[in-house]
Amino acid sequence: MFEVKHITKTYGTGRTQVTALDDVSFRLDRGRLLAVLGPSGSGKTTLVSIIAGLLQPTSGEIIIGGKQVHLRSAAEAARYRRTEVGLVFQEHHLVPYLTARENLLLVPHLSGRVTRAHKERADTLLADFGLTERAAHRPSLLSGGERQRVAIARALMNEPEIMLVDEPTSSLDTExxxxxxxxxxxxxxxxxxxxxxxxxxxxxxxxADEELHLVDGKVVDNGARAAVEAGIQKS
Ligand SMILES: Nc1ncnc2c1ncn2[C@@H]1O[C@H](COP(=O)(O)OP(=O)(O)OP(=O)(O)O)[C@@H](O)[C@H]1O
Ligand SMILES: [Mg+2]
Incomplete structure (x- = not known):
């Protein structure tokens, strides 16, 4: 079970202060995919960045399997990101001069050792994502969708507890x-x-299995969301 409890995030101080997240709480069971929706500026990337351990919340906590995740020090946050989190951001951050397969093997490579198990895992993931034929291509020779699949497969390499995907498909047609x-x-x-x-x-x-709607940094329920959408349509 993954839990976010009363997360608030304020950027800046004084007159330029922005409350990007305002008391956001939700739970998610293992095996579940949650979609986070909301207008531009509603706090989606801020939420993902906090869960990823890239950004400190102003208050609130993240709980995994009943245990609070401590991200106070840079070392704790780095360890958490390395072991628990798979991250895919909009710009896929693939290394341009490495092939698709080498991009998957980059993290074990940087950690000092690429084992046979790593290679098998990379090949399995490439196959799962329909990329076997593209494994030896560099990113510039891949389509947008293929690059995205490489980025997701790479994020799955370290068997994370939590996958975080910000705008996975904005560059693709819907199909x-x-x-x-x-x-x-x-x-x-x-x-x-x-x-x-x-x-x-x-x-x-x-x-997705579940949806979370953010408006102005707050979670809105279905009724409130309908009201907000009605308000947007009227104006
Ligand atoms: N580093 C920052 N400093 C100050 N304000 C910020 C910073 N990052 C985001 N904000 C503000 O916080 C709010 C939420 O931003 P966030 O990027 O989380 O929104 P978003 O829902 O991801 O938007 P989009 O759909 O456009 O990606 C916005 O008002 C934004 O201007
Ligand atoms: Mg965003």
Missing amino acids: RGLQVVELLKQQIHERAMTCIMVTHDPRMAGH
Whole structure:
């Protein structure tokens, strides 16, 4: 079980202060994919960055399997990111001069040792994501969707507890985007991980197991969301 409890994040001070997240709480069981939706500026990336251990919340806590995650020191946060989190951001951050397969093996390579198990895992993931034929290609020779699948496969290499995906499919047409979401969901279910995926696309969110809607940094329930949407339509 993954839990976010009363997370608040304020940027800046004084007159330029922005409350990006305001008392956000939710729970997610293992094997579940949560879609986070909300207008631009509603706090989605801030939420993902906090869960990733890249950003300190102003207050609130993250709890995994009943234990609070401590991210106060840089070393703790780095360890948490390395062992628990798989991260895919909008710019995929693939290394341009490495092949798809080498991109998957980059983290074990940087940790000092690429074992046979690492190579087998990379090949399995490449196959799972339909990339076997593309394994020896560099990112510049891959399509947008293929690059995205490489980035997701790479994030799965260290068997994270939590996968965090910010805008996975914004660069893709909806059909191919939905395929990527389906592949991701399959992996999440099979590996009993949790996944939080930011998307602007309601169809994409429809393929998730659960949805969380943010408006102005707050979680809104269905009734409130309908009211907000009605308000947006009126104005
Ligand atoms: N580093 C920062 N310093 C100050 N304010 C910030 C910073 N990062 C984000 N904000 C503000 O916090 C709010 C939430 O930003 P965030 O990036 O989380 O939104 P988002 O939902 O991901 O938006 P988008 O859909 O456009 O990616 C916005 O008002 C934004 O201007
Ligand atoms: Mg964002």
